Amino acid sequence: MRKTCAAIMFSDIVGYTAMMGRDEEMAYQMVKRNVRIHQQVIKKYHGKLVKEMGDGILSSYPSGREAIAAALELQQYYFKSKELSLRIGVHFGEIIEDAHDVFGDAVNIASRLQTLGHPNSVLFSKSIKEDIANDPSFPFVDLGKFHLKNVDENVEIFALANEGLAVPKRGDLAKLLESRVKKFVTGGFIFASISLIVMLIYHFGNFGTNSIAFPPTLAILPIDYSGENEQLGMNIRNDLYMIHSYFPELFVSPKARTDLYEGINPTKTVFDELNVNFLISGRIVEDKQTNHFQVKLWAANSTNPVWEQDYEFNTSNLLQIEGDIARNVASKIGIPLTEKNIYHIENWRNSSASAHEHYQRGKEFYVKYSLDALPKAISEFRQAIKIDPKSSLAWSGLADAYSLKYYLTKSERIWIDSAITCSLFAIKLDSNSAEGYKSLAVTYNYQGKYDKALELNNKALEINPYFHQAIGNKASNLFSLGDLPQALHWQSVASGYNPNLYIPYQNMGWAHRLLGNYDLAISYLNKSIERTPARETYEQLALTYLAKNEKDLARAQIPLVLQLIDTVSYSNLDEKTASFEDASKILETAGIISFFVQDFDSAKGFLSRSIKIHPNIANDVWAYAPIYLAFIFTKDGDNIEAENLLNASLHLHLIEINNETQDTEFYFNTAAIYAIKGDQLNALKFLNLAASKKWVDRFKIDNNPMFDQLRDNPATKRILSSIQSEITRMNKEIMISK
Numbered sequence: 001m002r003k004t005c006a007a008i009m010f011s012d013i014v015g016y017t018a019m020m021g022r023d024e025e026m027a028y029q030m031v032k033r034n035v036r037i038h039q040q041v042i043k044k045y046h047g048k049l050v051k052e053m054g055d056g057i058l059s060s061y062p063s064g065r066e067a068i069a070a071a072l073e074l075q076q077y078y079f080k081s082k083e084l085s086l087r088i089g090v091h092f093g094e095i096i097e098d099a100h101d102v103f104g105d106a107v108n109i110a111s112r113l114q115t116l117g118h119p120n121s122v123l124f125s126k127s128i129k130e131d132i133a134n135d136p137s138f139p140f141v142d143l144g145k146f147h148l149k150n151v152d153e154n155v156e157i158f159a160l161a162n163e164g165l166a167v168p169k170r171g172d173l174a175k176l177l178e179s180r181v182k183k184f185v186t187g188g189f190i191f192a193s194i195s196l197i198v199m200l201i202y203h204f205g206n207f208g209t210n211s212i213a214f215p216p217t218l219a220i221l222p223i224d225y226s227g228e229n230e231q232l233g234m235n236i237r238n239d240l241y242m243i244h245s246y247f248p249e250l251f252v253s254p255k256a257r258t259d260l261y262e263g264i265n266p267t268k269t270v271f272d273e274l275n276v277n278f279l280i281s282g283r284i285v286e287d288k289q290t291n292h293f294q295v296k297l298w299a300a301n302s303t304n305p306v307w308e309q310d311y312e313f314n315t316s317n318l319l320q321i322e323g324d325i326a327r328n329v330a331s332k333i334g335i336p337l338t339e340k341n342i343y344h345i346e347n348w349r350n351s352s353a354s355a356h357e358h359y360q361r362g363k364e365f366y367v368k369y370s371l372d373a374l375p376k377a378i379s380e381f382r383q384a385i386k387i388d389p390k391s392s393l394a395w396s397g398l399a400d401a402y403s404l405k406y407y408l409t410k411s412e413r414i415w416i417d418s419a420i421t422c423s424l425f426a427i428k429l430d431s432n433s434a435e436g437y438k439s440l441a442v443t444y445n446y447q448g449k450y451d452k453a454l455e456l457n458n459k460a461l462e463i464n465p466y467f468h469q470a471i472g473n474k475a476s477n478l479f480s481l482g483d484l485p486q487a488l489h490w491q492s493v494a495s496g497y498n499p500n501l502y503i504p505y506q507n508m509g510w511a512h513r514l515l516g517n518y519d520l521a522i523s524y525l526n527k528s529i530e531r532t533p534a535r536e537t538y539e540q541l542a543l544t545y546l547a548k549n550e551k552d553l554a555r556a557q558i559p560l561v562l563q564l565i566d567t568v569s570y571s572n573l574d575e576k577t578a579s580f581e582d583a584s585k586i587l588e589t590a591g592i593i594s595f596f597v598q599d600f601d602s603a604k605g606f607l608s609r610s611i612k613i614h615p616n617i618a619n620d621v622w623a624y625a626p627i628y629l630a631f632i633f634t635k636d637g638d639n640i641e642a643e644n645l646l647n648a649s650l651h652l653h654l655i656e657i658n659n660e661t662q663d664t665e666f667y668f669n670t671a672a673i674y675a676i677k678g679d680q681l682n683a684l685k686f687l688n689l690a691a692s693k694k695w696v697d698r699f700k701i702d703n704n705p706m707f708d709q710l711r712d713n714p715a716t717k718r719i720l721s722s723i724q725s726e727i728t729r730m731n732k733e734i735m736i737s738k
Contacts, residue, residue: 006060007067007092007128008106009047010114011038011074014085016055028421030084031055037077045070050102053424056114060102064092064124064131068138071122072162078120079164085120089113092127109155112148118168122160129158138162143170216333217276218244219253222262225284233284235360236293236318240280243326245466246344246434249335252466257499271300278333280325293321297329307332319356343432355388362397369404377401395426396435403442419443434464441473448661450480468498476507480663482694482726484511485733502532506540513544514696515731535561535589542593547699555597561590584614588625595628596703604632621652627669631676631706646673664695672706683707684715691719691726698723 013019013034019027035049038057042049047061047070061067071088078084091113093106113123124140132138139161145154159167220240223233245252253276261270266279279298284291293313296305307328311321323345330337362380365373378401384394399422406415420443426436441456454477460470475490488511495504509524525541528534538557545554564586591606607629611617617626626645633642650673656666667690674683687701687710698720701707710716 002097003094004097005093006062006095006102006106007064007090008095008102008110009059009061009067009071009088009090010110011057011059011071011086011088012114013055014087014119019084028418031421032417034084038074041070041073041077044073058102058107060095064090064128065135065138067092068122068124068128068132068160071124072138072160072165075120075122075160075165076162087114087117087119088122089115089117090122090124090128092125092131105151109148109151112151112155113157116146116157116168116173117159118166118172120164121166121168123168124158124160126156126158129156141167143168143173146173216249216278216335217251217253218278218280218329218333219258219274219276220244220280221258221264221266221282223282223284224263227284227286231360231364233282235357236282236284236322238360238363239318239322239356240282240325243322243345244329246464247330247335247341250330250333250466266298268300276300278329280329295325297332315354315357340432355384355391355394358384358387359391359394359397362394362401366397366401366404369408374401374405374408378405390429392426392430392433393435395422395429396433396439399423399426399436399439400442403439403446407446416443416446432463434460434467434470437463438467438470438473441470441477445473445477445480448656448659448663448666450477450662453477454481468494472498472501472504475504479507479511482664482696484515484696484730485737487511488734489737500531502528502534502537505531506534506537509537509544510540513540513547513699515727515734516547517731518544518548533560533564535564535586539589539592543596543699546596546703551597554593555599558590558593558602561586561593580613580615581620584610584617584623584625587613588623591625592628595632598705600632600635604629607632618648619652621656621666623649624669627672627676630673634676635705642676646677649673662693664690664693667693668695668697668700672704675706675710678709680710680713683710684713684719687716687719691723694726696723696727696730698727 013031016027016031019030034055035052035057038059039049042059042061045061045066047059047066050058050060052058059067059070061070067090071090075086075088078086089110089112091106091110093104093109095102095104095106109125113125117123123143129140132140140158141161143157143159145156148155157173159165161167220237223237225233241252244250253274257274261274264270266281271277271279277300281296281298283294285294286292290312291314293311294308295311296308299306309325309328311324313321326345327337329335330341335341358380362377362384365377365380378398381394381398381401384391385398388394399419402415402419402422406413406419420440423436423440423443426433426439430436437456437460441453441460444450444453444456454474457470457474457477460467461474464470471490472494475487475494478484478490479487488508491504491508491511495501495508498504505524505528509521509528512518512521512524521544522541525537525544528537529541538561542554542557545551545557565583587606587610591603591610594600594603594606607625610625611623611629614620614623614625617623626649630642630645630649633639633645650670653666653670653673656663657670667686671683671686671690674680674686701711701716701720707716
C-alpha cells in the first residue's frame with residue numbers, strides 16, 4: 001500500500017441497462033469490446049487499467065494531460081463508430097494504491113464527475129485544467145463550482161469541447177445535483193422517522209396483543225396439495241420462505257428442517273421440535289372454475305390460527321397474494337413495516353409472475369449441479385430475463401449458472417466473466433439484492449480471491465442475516481483463509497440451516513483434522529458420508545486414520561472411494577467430458593490414499609489411470625495426480641517422465657501464484673514440486689509462503705516422503721514450529737469461545 005499522485009479516469013457506458021434488456025449476449029460482447037478498446041488507448045497514453053466494474057472502467061495515468069488525451073480519443077472513436085456512448089470523468093490528485101486497486105478523494109471526485117456528464121461528454125476538475133490550459137488541442141468550457149457528495153470543498157468543473165463531444169450546460173448540472181439532494185433529504189427524513197418508531201417499539205413497545213419479544217421465529221410447513229402440478233405447492237412455499245427471509249427482524253427456520261412435517265397439524269410438539277413460535281400452513285384447493293390457496297398463521301401459545309385467509313388465485317395474481325400474506329404475517333407477528341421491509345415485499349422478486357415461473361424452473365435445474373441440467377437452467381433464466389429484463393433474481397440465477405459452468409468444465413474464462421457481469425447487473429438493478437452479492441461472491445471464490453468473496457458474503461448477510469447460502473459460503477471462505485475457529489462456528493450455523501447437506505460436516509471434519517482433534521474429525525466426516533458419500537470426505541477420513549496410526553482403517557477407504565465410479569454417468573458430450581473428469585478425480589483420491597499408506601505400486605496404478613482418462617489434464621491446475629505420480633517415477637528412476645509431469649504442473653501452479661491466488665494449496669504443491677526436483681531452496685521458499693498464508697496441514701509434511709530430504713533442515717523445523725504455534729493458538733481460541 002502506498003500513496004502517490006495520479007490522474008484518475010472513470011468511464012461508463014450510457015444506456016447499458018436497456019442494452020442488456022434487449023439483447024444480453026450483444027451487450028456482453030459490447031462490454032468486452034469496450035474493454036479491449038480501452039486497453040489499447042490506456043496503453044498508448046501510459047496509463048493503467050485498474051479495474052472493470054460491469055459497464056464501467058477505472059484507469060489511472062501519470063499526468064492529467066495523458067488522461068484527457070485518452071478520454072478524448074475514446075470519445076472520438078465512439079462518435080465516429082456510433083457503437084455506444086460513454087460518460088467520462090477525470091480528476092488529478094492523491095491516491096492510495098493497494099495491490100490492484102486505488103482509493104482516495106481523487107477516485108471519488110472522478111466518479112462523481114462521470115455521473116454528472118451527458119452522453120459523449122468528458123468532465124474534469126481544476127487540477128486537470130491546470131495541466132492542459134495552454135494546449136490548444138484541448139478546448140474546454142468552465143461550468144462553475146459545485147458541491148459534490150462526500151467532498152469537503154466545492155469542485156470547479158470543466159467540460160472538454162472538442163468536435164463530437166457533448167458539453168452540458170451549468171443549469172443541467174445544477175438541476176441534476178438539486179434533484180439528488182431532494183431525494184437524499186426526503187429519504188433521510190423517512191428513514192429517521194421510521195427508525196424512531198422502530199426504536200420506540202423495541203424499547204417501550206407492548207402495542208396491544210400482537211407485540212412479542214424480538215426476534216420472532218417462523219417455520220413454513222409444506223403446502224398441502226394433491227393436484228397434478230406437484231411443483232405448484234413447492235413454488236409457493238419457496239416464495240413464502242424467500243419473502244419472509246428478507247425481514248431482518250425475523251428468523252425463518254430453513255425449509256430442510258420442515259420437509260418432514262408435510263400433512264402434520266401444527267401441535268405444540270411441532271413448535272417445540274422446530275423451536276419456533278410461529279408457523280405458516282397452507283392448502284391448495286382446485287375446482288373446475290377456480291383455484292384457492294388457504295393459508296393460516298399459528299402461534300405457539302394458541303390453539304387456533306391467529307390469522308387465516310382464503311385466496312382465489314391464478315398465475316397472474318399470485319405475486320400480489322404472496323405480498324399480502326407477508327404484510328399480514330408481519331402485522332400479526334409484530335414486525336414493523338419499515339420502508340425497507342415494504343421495499344422487500346414489493347421487490348423481492350422484482351419480476352412478473354411469468355418471469356418468476358421461469359426463474360423457479362431455472363433454480364430447479366440449477367440445484368441438480370450437473371452439466372446435463374445446466375443448459376436447461378441457463379435457458380430458463382434467460383427466458384425470465386427476456387420477459388422481465390429488470391428481474392434481479394433472474395440475473396443472479398444466471399450468474400450462478402455461469403459460475404457453475406466454469407467450475408464443472410474448468411475451461412473457458414468467458415463463463416466466469418459472464419457470471420461477474422450478470423452479478424453486477426443484478427446488484428445494479430437492486431442494491432439490496434442479497435442474491436446478487438452472494439452470486440458475485442461465488443465468482444471471486446472460484447478465482448481464489450477469498451477476502452473479496454468473504455466481504456461480499458458479509459454484505460449479503462447484512463441485507464438478509466438468515467440467508468443460508470451466504471452463511472455456508474462465508475464458512476467456506478473463512479476455511480480457505482485459514483481462520484479455522486470462525487470457519488467451524490459458521491459451518492455449525494450452516495449445518496443447522498440445512499442438516500441434510502454434507503458440505504458443512506465435511507469441512508468441520510477437515511478443520512478438526514488440521515487442528516489435531518482426530519476423534520471429532522472422524523465423527524463429523526462420517527456424518528458427512530451418511531448424507532452424501534464424496535471422494536474428498538473419504539480422503540480426509542483416511543488421512544485422519546493415518547494421523548492416528550490406524551493404517552488398516554485408512555486403507556479400507558480405498559474400495560469405498562472406488563465405488564463412487566459407479567455413480568458417474570453422462571447423457572451428452574459435455575457431461576461425458578465432466579464424467580471422465582469425475583472418474584479421474586476418484587482414481588486420483590484412491591491413488592493419494594494409497595500413496596500415504598505407502599502402497600506405491602497401487603498408487604502408481606490409480607494415478608496413471610487418473611491422468612490417462614482425464615480429458616483436460618494439461619489445463620487442470622487442481623489435478624494433483626501428476627505431482628504424486630512424478631514422485632513415484634523419480635523413486636523408480638524414471639526421471640524423464642517425472643520431469644515432464646512436474647514441469648507441466650509447475651507451469652499451471654505458478655500462473656495461479658502470479659495471479660495472487662489465496663488458495664494456499666497452490667503454494668504447498670509448488671513446494672512439493674521443487675522438493676521432488678531436488679531444489680531445496682525453492683521448496684523452502686514456497687513452503688514458508690504457504691505457512692505465512694495460514695496453511696497448517698503439517699501431516700502432509702510429517703508423513704510425506706516428498707519432504708524426506710527436507711525434514712531435518714533447520715528452516716523446515718522453523719516452518720513446522722510456526723505451523724504448530726498457529727494450530728495451538730486456534731485450539732485455544734476455540735476453547736475460550738466454548
